[in-house]
Amino acid sequence: MAIVTLSELLGQSQASGFLRGVVAGGRYANAYLFHGPAGVGKGTAALAFARALLCDRAPGAAPPAAPAAPGLFDAPAPTAAAATPADDACGRCAACAKSAALQHPDLKFLFPVSGEERELDATVAETQAAMRGDPLFVFTYEKAASIRLSLTRDLLRELAYRPFEASRRVVVVRDADRMREDQYSALLKAIEEPGASTVWVLTTARLSRLPATIRSRCQRVRFAPLPEKLVKEFLEQRVGLAAREAGLLAALGGGSLARALAMRDTEPLRLRDDALALLEPALRGDPAALWKATQSFTRFGRSGRETLRRMVEFHALWLRDLLRARYGAPRETLVHRDREAEIRRQAAATDATEIRRRLMVLEETLRAIEGNVTPELALFSGLSRVAGQRLGEGEWPRHATARWDY
Amino acid sequence: MQLTIQQADLAFAVGRALGSVSSKSPLPLLSCILLEAEAGSLRITGTDLDVTTAVTVPCTVATPGRVAVSARHFNEVVRKMPRGPLVLSVTGGQCEVRYGDGKGWSKFPIQDAADFPRIPDLKADTRVSLGGDVLSRMVARTIFSASSEETRPMLNGVLVQGGDKQAVFVATDGHRLSKATRKGAFSGLAKDGVIVPTRAFQTVSRIAEEATSPVELQVAGARNQAAFTAQVGEYRVQVLTRLLEGPYPNYEQVIPRGNPREMRVRRSDLMEAVDIVASHADNVTRQVRFSLRPGRIGVSSATELGAGEHQLDAQYAGEAMEIGYNAGYLMEILRSIPTEEVVFRLNTSLAAGVIEPVGALPEAEEEMLCLIMPLRLPDAAG
Numbered sequence: 001m002a003i004v005t006l007s008e009l010l011g012q013s014q015a016s017g018f019l020r021g022v023v024a025g026g027r028y029a030n031a032y033l034f035h036g037p038a039g040v041g042k043g044t045a046a047l048a049f050a051r052a053l054l055c056d057r058a059p060g061a062a063p064p065a066a067p068a069a070p071g072l073f074d075a076p077a078p079t080a081a082a083a084t085p086a087d088d089a090c091g092r093c094a095a096c097a098k099s100a101a102l103q104h105p106d107l108k109f110l111f112p113v114s115g116e117e118r119e120l121d122a123t124v125a126e127t128q129a130a131m132r133g134d135p136l137f138v139f140t141y142e143k144a145a146s147i148r149l150s151l152t153r154d155l156l157r158e159l160a161y162r163p164f165e166a167s168r169r170v171v172v173v174r175d176a177d178r179m180r181e182d183q184y185s186a187l188l189k190a191i192e193e194p195g196a197s198t199v200w201v202l203t204t205a206r207l208s209r210l211p212a213t214i215r216s217r218c219q220r221v222r223f224a225p226l227p228e229k230l231v232k233e234f235l236e237q238r239v240g241l242a243a244r245e246a247g248l249l250a251a252l253g254g255g256s257l258a259r260a261l262a263m264r265d266t267e268p269l270r271l272r273d274d275a276l277a278l279l280e281p282a283l284r285g286d287p288a289a290l291w292k293a294t295q296s297f298t299r300f301g302r303s304g305r306e307t308l309r310r311m312v313e314f315h316a317l318w319l320r321d322l323l324r325a326r327y328g329a330p331r332e333t334l335v336h337r338d339r340e341a342e343i344r345r346q347a348a349a350t351d352a353t354e355i356r357r358r359l360m361v362l363e364e365t366l367r368a369i370e371g372n373v374t375p376e377l378a379l380f381s382g383l384s385r386v387a388g389q390r391l392g393e394g395e396w397p398r399h400a401t402a403r404w405d406y
Numbered sequence: 407m408q409l410t411i412q413q414a415d416l417a418f419a420v421g422r423a424l425g426s427v428s429s430k431s432p433l434p435l436l437s438c439i440l441l442e443a444e445a446g447s448l449r450i451t452g453t454d455l456d457v458t459t460a461v462t463v464p465c466t467v468a469t470p471g472r473v474a475v476s477a478r479h480f481n482e483v484v485r486k487m488p489r490g491p492l493v494l495s496v497t498g499g500q501c502e503v504r505y506g507d508g509k510g511w512s513k514f515p516i517q518d519a520a521d522f523p524r525i526p527d528l529k530a531d532t533r534v535s536l537g538g539d540v541l542s543r544m545v546a547r548t549i550f551s552a553s554s555e556e557t558r559p560m561l562n563g564v565l566v567q568g569g570d571k572q573a574v575f576v577a578t579d580g581h582r583l584s585k586a587t588r589k590g591a592f593s594g595l596a597k598d599g600v601i602v603p604t605r606a607f608q609t610v611s612r613i614a615e616e617a618t619s620p621v622e623l624q625v626a627g628a629r630n631q632a633a634f635t636a637q638v639g640e641y642r643v644q645v646l647t648r649l650l651e652g653p654y655p656n657y658e659q660v661i662p663r664g665n666p667r668e669m670r671v672r673r674s675d676l677m678e679a680v681d682i683v684a685s686h687a688d689n690v691t692r693q694v695r696f697s698l699r700p701g702r703i704g705v706s707s708a709t710e711l712g713a714g715e716h717q718l719d720a721q722y723a724g725e726a727m728e729i730g731y732n733a734g735y736l737m738e739i740l741r742s743i744p745t746e747e748v749v750f751r752l753n754t755s756l757a758a759g760v761i762e763p764v765g766a767l768p769e770a771e772e773e774m775l776c777l778i779m780p781l782r783l784p785d786a787a788g
Contacts, residue, residue, distance in 0.1 A: 160559030161456070161603075161648045162630035165526060196651060 001258070002135040003100050005089045006048045010234060010257065011226045012041050018221060019045065023052045024087035028168075029219040031191045031200035033176075036223030038205035039258025043111075043139065043174045045223070046201040048089070050107050050170035051100070053199055056093035057086070095166060102128050105164035108155055111174040114145040124151075136239065138258045139174070146178045152186060159190055159198060168197045176202035177209035184211050192217045225255025235260060244338070245269065251335040252313060263310065272336070275311035276318060278379075282387030290383060294376045308375040309366060312382060316362045322347045322355050358386045407471025408495040409443050411463070413505065415641070416448075416492060417485045419461035420477075422643060423452035425609050426459040427477040433523075438474040439481075440522045441494075441501075443467045451525060452477055457606045458525055458646040472519040475501050483512050525646060528633050530624035534568060534594040538617030538636060540769075544575045545611040547586040547774050550738040552604045553579030563603040563650045565657075566623075568595020576657050577604075582735050583657060583777040584742065590771060600625055600632060601654055606647035610634045613643050625649075661777055662758055665751040669698060670721040670764060673748045677740050679705040679716035684733035686712040692734045693781045698727040698752075707733075729755040730781035739776045744768055755780055 006023070009016045015034070022028060032049070034042040089096050098104040113123050131137045155171065163169040191200050191214065202218060204210055228250045234257060235246035241264065248268055253260030281289035321334045325347035331337050365382030369375050423439045430437075440451040445467060451460040473496050484492075484503065493504040501514040536544075545564065553561035558580070567574040573592040576585045602610075614621050619637035626632065634645045683694050686707040697704040700722060706715035729752065740748065745763035752759045761776045 157556065157559075160556075160562065160650055162628070162651050164630065164648065165628075167628055 001043045001047075001131060001137050001139055003051075003102070003131065004044060004048055005091055006045070006052055007085070007088050009041055009045055009048060011230050012045060012223055015045060015221050015223050016048075019049045019052070020087035023049070028053070028199050030194065030196070030198075031202065031218040033207075033210070033215065033218035033220045034201065034203040034223060035207045035220060036205065037225050037254075037256055039138070039253070039256030039260075039262075040223050040226050041257070042203040042205070042223050043172075045221075046172045046174065046203050047099075047109070049201055050109075050172050050199075051089040051096060052087070053168060053170050054095050054099050054104055054107060054166050055089040056095045057090050101132060104166070106166040106169040108158065108169065108171040109174070110147050110151055110155065110172065111139065112141050112145040112147050112178040114142045117148070117150065120148060120150065136261055138262050140262060141175070141178070146180070147173065147176070147183065149180065149183060152179070152183050156186065156190060159196070163197055168199055170199050170201065172201045172203075174203050175205070176214070177204045177206045181211070184214055188213055188217070226253075226257055228253075228255065231255070231257050231260055235264070239264065248272070248335060251317060252310070254313075266307075266310075268310075271307070271310060272314045275314040278311070279315070279383055279387060282383045285387075287380075287384060291380055294380045294383070305369060305375045308379050309369050312362055312365050312369065312379065315383070315386065316359060316366075318343075319355050319359050319362070322350060323352060326350075326352055326355070361385045407441075407443050407473055408468040408493070409448060409465050410468070410491050410493050411448060411465035413484070413487050413489050413492050415463040415465065416494070417481075417487075418638075418641060419448065419450040419463045420481045420484050422461045422613070423450040423459050424477050424481045425452065425612070426454055426457045426645075427452040428454035435474060435517055435521055435523070437477055438517050438522070439477040440472065440474050440519060442472045442519075443470045445470065451522075453523055453525065455523060456603065456648050457609060459609060460525065460644045460646070462642040462644075464640055471496060472522075473501055474517040474519045474522050475514045476517075480514055483514075487512075526631065528624055528626050528631055528646065529628075530633065531627045532594040532596070532625045534573075534592050534623045535620040536573070536588075536623060537620050538614040540588060540772075541621050541634075542611040542614040543769075543772070544573075544586045544588060545607050545614070547742045548575045548577040548584045549604060549607055549611070550577075550742065551579060551582050551584040551776070552577040554604070555579070560601055560650055560652050560654055563601040564607055565599050565601050565654045566595065567597060567599035568592035569597055574599075576654075578655070578657060578777075581732070581779050582739065583660065584739065584774070585657070585661075585776075586772065586774045588769075588772050595623070595625070596629075598652075599654065600629055601650035601652055602632060603647060603650055606632075606645065610645050610647075613638065613645060617643075660758065661775070662751070662753060662760060665753045665757075665760060667698075667724040667727070667752040668722070669703065669724075669750040669752065670747055671703065671718065671750070673740055673743060673746060675718045676705075676748070677737065679718050680733050680736055680740070683707045683714045683716050684737075686714045687733050691781060692732045693730050693783075694733045694736075695783060696729045696731060698722050698724065698729065700724075700726075727752070727755060728783055728785075729759075730783040731778065732781055735778055739778060742776070743774065756782060 006016050006020050034046055036042055095104060099107050102109060111127070113120065113127065115123050190198070207215070231253055232246045232250035235241045235249055236243060241249065245268065249260040249263055252263060252268065278290070278293050281293055317335045321336050321343050324333055325343045331340055334340060334343060336343060361382055365378050368378040420439065427437060427439065436454060442449040446464060447462050448465045449460055449462045451458065487505045490506065495502050496516065499516060501516050502511060504511045548564050552564055561579055565576040570591055570593050572587045572589050573595060574585065574587045576583065613636055616638045617636035618639055621634055621636040624633045630649055632647055632649055636643055680694060683705045684692060684707065686709055687694055688709050694705055694707045697706065701719065702717055703720045703722065704715055704717050707713065739761055743763045744767060745765055747764035749762050749764050750759055751762070758777050758779050761778060763774060767774065
């Protein structure tokens, strides 16, 4: 998540166009809710919008300095130093400098954190420093990460005052679905208060987890998944990845740049080969070997769940390739194009209904992993069923047979 | 940085600046005061980011400079030092103060002054002058009614309104309201006013009492900051505060105009009665009962703590009436009124009553009014 301006947002032309219209129009709703899949630029857009609202729009003397490092969701650098824009942060005034460093006193930025309460200040400061220092910074949360009660309390205390120096104050709440019920209630009044000089920007990838009371008080802005091509280009040009790896990551990201980026240090190709190899024992009809193989992946410890999730995703992508190949897609559209021959062979031998059945199995496995099912068990049962190991009546635990009977 | 300063001057400045330093703060620098030496003067600043006090005192500066030292510690030592010139210097990462012609010295660890929160420049577009005594009186007559609850933050301060004819100070917490006005031209202040936090006014009124010059009030163009500047002898004291976010409730609307019943009473008698009787009152509600009869009133209270009643003479001609009040609120109101007699203008035992001074206040240009909501008595009907 980088700190950029609205014009530098990657993709999301509809959302950024709307937001720039809002800035240019100068009339603001009390609260905006940015929703859409994870990792497509909602948080980046929220900060960019906040910066545009706080900008002094004073034509500074110094031309905009070239960014030291290209940002996460930013488009190619503008060619000419444009005149001070009316619909975006100018990037030159004192307010813009402060908001770019997350130091603007009227920009309140809340995000979920985990860890000890007494180390909260340090954790928040560390995260902000990481955001400032690394334009490719990606927010990752532990399961228990939440927007802390003490932070919302401080925020409410601050809201009692007039903004410090700007004419309005912007509160950005990242992943606003990670709050407790009573926090929403506490914020409700502040969010809906008319005439207050505060603009709220909430973001969420899980819209349904926000209480209706909050949702109904916000103007919604939808964010779409990023086109694969855009993500791939970004990975090649900004991160400097090889074309093949960038393509794989972009495909795996499923329109989410953050997810693609999070995977870039994990040797995705090796992990993919490991994952696909897992299916071998299942296809041989050797559950014992499959069980042993899946268990070898529990060594990842805390991140094991995440690793297993990715392995399932590789399988899903493989099946997607099979479907594409069945319909005669050219080589360059395949994610696993390095194993094209294998794909074409399997595609010819498997009918589309069977591929869809397997995809549904994998989808359910993903849901199970997201939930609290033991991940290696979920992977084991998922792969068994992908390989067609339909066990006969009475062989599976009874309570679950209905759900597995695709 | 090196300078020579009188102990009394330094102690005054440090003591006043300390008033704005919060006792516990997330930023270690906020428990410090900033010392800035420029040609001929030393400026000492303390802040908790909401309220800032800066005091400028005269001194002889050899080398200018800026340094931050722990506020409490520095104050404690400096105020005990003997009167006379002190030599303050920064050497080897420490702030050294020598006193008594070389008889003694103290050293204080210093913090990097560059990180000290920058005090924002106030782009003031309005300016109003008020006598120090006037300001402290207006504040004293209203501030006790301000709320301390966080649910309605705009009530945690005093509303200050201006106009061509008068300046108005108002505070309320929803149970009581006090309003003080002073006639005069205060057009520098907007009619819809600004809300000054209680804490800022506590600091300001202490300085206003000592002030030897009128207190100048400036409000920033964006109505987010205000500054109070006054001269205390040779010292220049400035208190900067952030302003609270409105809108302030429409208080004129809740002040009843035609309350039919009128009760006049000697203020000191009533205070004595309430004070004694309230000793028996419930610790939470502080409820005392007023029994209004023609010519007299009875103040009583009865709880498991005990019971008591106090009769006093009053000018009351209406029909008999029972009404309950919070003794704490009532005492604060009575204490704030300077006249010998006060008048209660009442309606029913559940409606807001107005308490006003009888006759003119000692200062002819000033007026005041308090409003108090009664408490529902256990046996009250409807």
